[in-house]
Amino acid sequence: MGLIKYSFIMAAFIINISVFAQTKRFEADKKQSEITYKLVHPLHEIEAVSKDASVWVDLDEANKIIQRAFVQIPVTSFNSGNSNRDSHAMEVVDAITYPDVRFTSTKIVRNGDSLNIAGNLTFHGVTKPVNIAASEVWSQDKLKVDGRFDISLTAFKIDRPSLLGIPVKDDLKFTFQQVFSLK
Amino acid sequence: MRKENHDFLNKCNGIGKIIPGIGSLAGFVILALILGMQSLNAQPLRLSPEPGIKTFSYEESTLQTDIPVELAIISSMKDRDTTISQDTLSAPFPKETEVKLLPDRISFMEKFLWGQNGFLRRVHIAAPLTPESRKSELELRRTMLTTHMIGGITTLGLMIAASYFGQKIIDGHRNFRDAHQALVSATIASYSLTGLLAILSPPPLIRRDEESTITIHKTLAWVHFAGMVITPILGNTIGGRRHFNISKAHVHQISAYITTAVFASAIIVITF
Numbered sequence: 492m493g494l495i496k497y498s499f500i501m502a503a504f505i506i507n508i509s510v511f512a513q514t515k516r517f518e519a520d521k522k523q524s525e526i527t528y529k530l531v532h533p534l535h536e537i538e539a540v541s542k543d544a545s546v547w548v549d550l551d552e553a554n555k556i557i558q559r560a561f562v563q564i565p566v567t568s569f570n571s572g573n574s575n576r577d578s579h580a581m582e583v584v585d586a587i588t589y590p591d592v593r594f595t596s597t598k599i600v601r602n603g604d605s606l607n608i609a610g611n612l613t614f615h616g617v618t619k620p621v622n623i624a625a626s627e628v629w630s631q632d633k634l635k636v637d638g639r640f641d642i643s644l645t646a647f648k649i650d651r652p653s654l655l656g657i658p659v660k661d662d663l664k665f666t667f668q669q670v671f672s673l674k
Numbered sequence: 675m676r677k678e679n680h681d682f683l684n685k686c687n688g689i690g691k692i693i694p695g696i697g698s699l700a701g702f703v704i705l706a707l708i709l710g711m712q713s714l715n716a717q718p719l720r721l722s723p724e725p726g727i728k729t730f731s732y733e734e735s736t737l738q739t740d741i742p743v744e745l746a747i748i749s750s751m752k753d754r755d756t757t758i759s760q761d762t763l764s765a766p767f768p769k770e771t772e773v774k775l776l777p778d779r780i781s782f783m784e785k786f787l788w789g790q791n792g793f794l795r796r797v798h799i800a801a802p803l804t805p806e807s808r809k810s811e812l813e814l815r816r817t818m819l820t821t822h823m824i825g826g827i828t829t830l831g832l833m834i835a836a837s838y839f840g841q842k843i844i845d846g847h848r849n850f851r852d853a854h855q856a857l858v859s860a861t862i863a864s865y866s867l868t869g870l871l872a873i874l875s876p877p878p879l880i881r882r883d884e885e886s887t888i889t890i891h892k893t894l895a896w897v898h899f900a901g902m903v904i905t906p907i908l909g910n911t912i913g914g915r916r917h918f919n920i921s922k923a924h925v926h927q928i929s930a931y932i933t934t935a936v937f938a939s940a941i942i943v944i945t946f
Contacts, residue, residue: 516766534945547766565771567879573886578777578878582812586879587805590771655823655945 513553517634519546523670526564531660539577543568546669548634555629556601557636560608562594583652589616604628608638617647634671639664775808777881784877811876818875825868826941832861833934840930844923848915858906865902869895887946894940901933 526544530537541564549559566586571577596610597620608623625638641664644651651658780789787794788811794800801807836857842850872895908926913919 545768561765561767563767563771565773567771567773570882572884573888574777574880574882574884575878575886575888578880579816581773581879582816585809587773587775587809587812590773593765593767595765 513551514549514558515552516547516549517671517673519544519548519669519671521545524668526665526667526669528569529664529666531662532654533657534654537571537576537659539569539571539580541565541568541570544667544669548636548671550634550671550673552673557599557606557627557634560594560596560599560610562592564592565590566592579652583650584615589614594621606636606638612642614642615647615649619646632673634673636669636671637667639666641665773805773879775803775805775879777877777879779881779883780877783873787874788876808879812879815876815878818871822868822871822875825864825871826937829861829864829868830934830938830941832857832864833930833937836861837930837934840927844920844927848918851915858909862902862906869899887943890943891940894936894943898933898937898940901929901936905929905933 521542521544524544524546525540525542527538527540530539544562544564547561548557550556551558566584567577567581567590569577569580571580593613594610596608598609600607600609604626606623606625606627608625610621610623611618612621619642621640621642623638623640625636628635641662644659644661644663651661653659776788776790786792788800789795790803792800795802800811836854839850839854839857843854905926908922908929911919912923912926
């Protein structure tokens with residue numbers, strides 16, 4: 492009788508481990524991934540790209556489901572092709588005090604290949620909820636996630652930078668492409 | 675003897691019945707702990723009422739700062755090192771990125787004045803290099819560059835005015851000579867102050883090896899600086915009212931117009 496109980500416990504333990512093993516954490520391949528912000532000024536548009544974002548997802552590989560997502564981007568990694576302008580951007584976001592942008596998902600809604608990723612974005616020391624519209628493409632050994640979201644500079648207590656006395660628009664538009672190797 | 679043996683066997687039988695019971699109980703406790711620990715990572719699946727849409731959610735508290743209930747129970751049960759680090763249960767974020775206080779590419783003047791052991795720090799005009807002092811320096815840099823921009827536009831206005839009166843003199847209105855001279859002096863003073871604001875400003879946070887509008891702005895600065903040195907020298911060769919040399923005046927005029935055009939281009943280029 493005791494042996495049966497032990498067998499039952501061990502079986503439950505093994506099943507439990509196998510269930511736990513379904514969720515696995517993957518980090519995006521930085522060589523194939525990027526995140527871009529776009530800032531609009533009446534005289535011109537500015538685009539800056541970061542190829543140094545650290546992005547992790549918790550995946551249920553068996554069911555091909557993204558369960559959680561985490562992002563950390565060094566603000567100094569954004570490159571607009573003009574380091575003087577980027578340095579000015581670092582001044583307005585106070586990069587020395589707040590060197591990273593962080594995102595943690597709280598809820599992921601899937602509708603076909605589309606995803607609505609809700610989460611908290613911490614930028615310039617301010618945390619705000621954001622919603623990210625994304626799409627996912629699964630292949631045998633890769634997962635590609637594209638998406639976009641907008642934030643308000645003033646909502647994150649950032650003084651809008653100006654050129655020739657004219658400030659940029661309040662909307663900061665982000666787009667991203669992240670590729671995860673599933674091997 | 676037999677009775678003693680019988681009692682001993684009965685005791686052993688009793689213990690034999692108890693041990694599997696204790697073992698089972700311990701097994702269930704361990705299983706409950708494992709399930710509890712795993713529930714910190716597991717996300718409860720919720721199906722939305724809409725067909726075809728799956729919603730996955732989990733409590734935010736497990737991600738951020740609140741200690742999950744299960745972890746609190748484990749911690750209270752065993753105050754040992756076996757408690758799970760909260761980091762391993764939530765976000766995988768590494769430490770905050772360390773921002774370099776000075777850029778990798780720094781000019782000679784910036785290094786001399788604002789480097790880690792720069793002149794301004796050694797004579798205690800600037801504070802030692804710390805994150806806080808660097809933030810103040812970046813604010814100073816912004817103020818200096820904004821003033822540089824205003825100074826540039828002012829200088830351009832003075833240049834155009836000096837060129838206008840210079841043209842009048844060449845056209846025969848020699849009485850504008852004093853006005854031209856005054857505007858030239860003001861232009862040189864404004865130009866020098868504007869240039870010094872850029873040259874003496876603290877270094878930026880980032881400077882990459884790249885070609886940008888600022889590269890063009892700085893290249894044009896060398897050209898208009900040469901023009902600002904040559905043009906007044908050429909002006910001095912024209913001579914006074916009695917010995918006005920018109921051909922030398924034209925050379926001076928062309929030099930002044932080129933310098934003004936290059937200076938204006940240097941301003942316009944940074945708006946791209």
